Amino acid sequence: MQRIPLMDYVGRPVLACIFLALLWLQWRFPLRRQHFSVLHRLVRNFVLSIPGFAIVRLAMLPIPIAVAVWAHERRVGLLNWLAFPGWAAVILTFLMMDYAYWWWHWANHMIPIFWRFHNVHHTDLDLDVSTAARFHFGEMIFSIAFLSLAVILFGIGPIMLVAFFITFEAATLFHHSNWCLPIKLERILNLVLVTPRMHGIHHSIVQRETNSNWGTIFCWWDKLHRTLRRDIPQDAVTIGVAAYREEHELTLGKLFALPFRQQRPWRLPNGEEPERTVRSADELLE
Numbered sequence: 001m002q003r004i005p006l007m008d009y010v011g012r013p014v015l016a017c018i019f020l021a022l023l024w025l026q027w028r029f030p031l032r033r034q035h036f037s038v039l040h041r042l043v044r045n046f047v048l049s050i051p052g053f054a055i056v057r058l059a060m061l062p063i064p065i066a067v068a069v070w071a072h073e074r075r076v077g078l079l080n081w082l083a084f085p086g087w088a089a090v091i092l093t094f095l096m097m098d099y100a101y102w103w104w105h106w107a108n109h110m111i112p113i114f115w116r117f118h119n120v121h122h123t124d125l126d127l128d129v130s131t132a133a134r135f136h137f138g139e140m141i142f143s144i145a146f147l148s149l150a151v152i153l154f155g156i157g158p159i160m161l162v163a164f165f166i167t168f169e170a171a172t173l174f175h176h177s178n179w180c181l182p183i184k185l186e187r188i189l190n191l192v193l194v195t196p197r198m199h200g201i202h203h204s205i206v207q208r209e210t211n212s213n214w215g216t217i218f219c220w221w222d223k224l225h226r227t228l229r230r231d232i233p234q235d236a237v238t239i240g241v242a243a244y245r246e247e248h249e250l251t252l253g254k255l256f257a258l259p260f261r262q263q264r265p266w267r268l269p270n271g272e273e274p275e276r277t278v279r280s281a282d283e284l285l286e
Ligand SMILES: [Zn+2]
Pocket: 105, 109, 118, 122, 202
């Protein structure tokens, strides 16, 4: 395995520390009431993520890095064509890549073949920092093509690609966590970043709520596309996918097989479409 020093010696230890810190914070200051065993979900999400982690390290990073080296040598891509000062190239890398990922997340919901895999992530019946690792390895394989294409188009350098990826993963851990930030602090953070309350709405069983808040690092893209929703209190959100509500249907084996099975329409097991009914006193982001 070829070494990626920035990922192996900086990224991985930093991300592990952030994961542990968020695990403690969400245990100490929980945001949403959890309905299922934390330990059970932690183990399940961790095991489910093992093939995905392997693919990230063996292909999803090395292939786009090789593409980035090639693009740099051949002067291909936006940042290689235009001579930006270093600081501007850094800012542009983060903005362009995060915006590209907004579209990729949108595609993962809207394009049926991609949704089959992304559905596995959304079927988690509670939402916490371990959900950030719960991705079917198939989604990672598709991501290789997406990431390589973005790198060529934007002319992202290999170091910047890895730096972006580490930040992207840290943001993913943060906004999936069940950490109850003081509402005033979260409102300030949410002027720039995707926060746990904002992303919690994206994991709702109500479809029009799931079809909002697609951002990963910055919240601006959802503002731009008018897909930003901050009007739902967290204790009114039921986490999950409407048609997959039974724990015994979401065991490890069934989750790995889920993309290859017939997909159920967005209906509750009783056939009804989930609607928001609960009124709540929980404070809103907006
Ligand atoms: Zn999603």
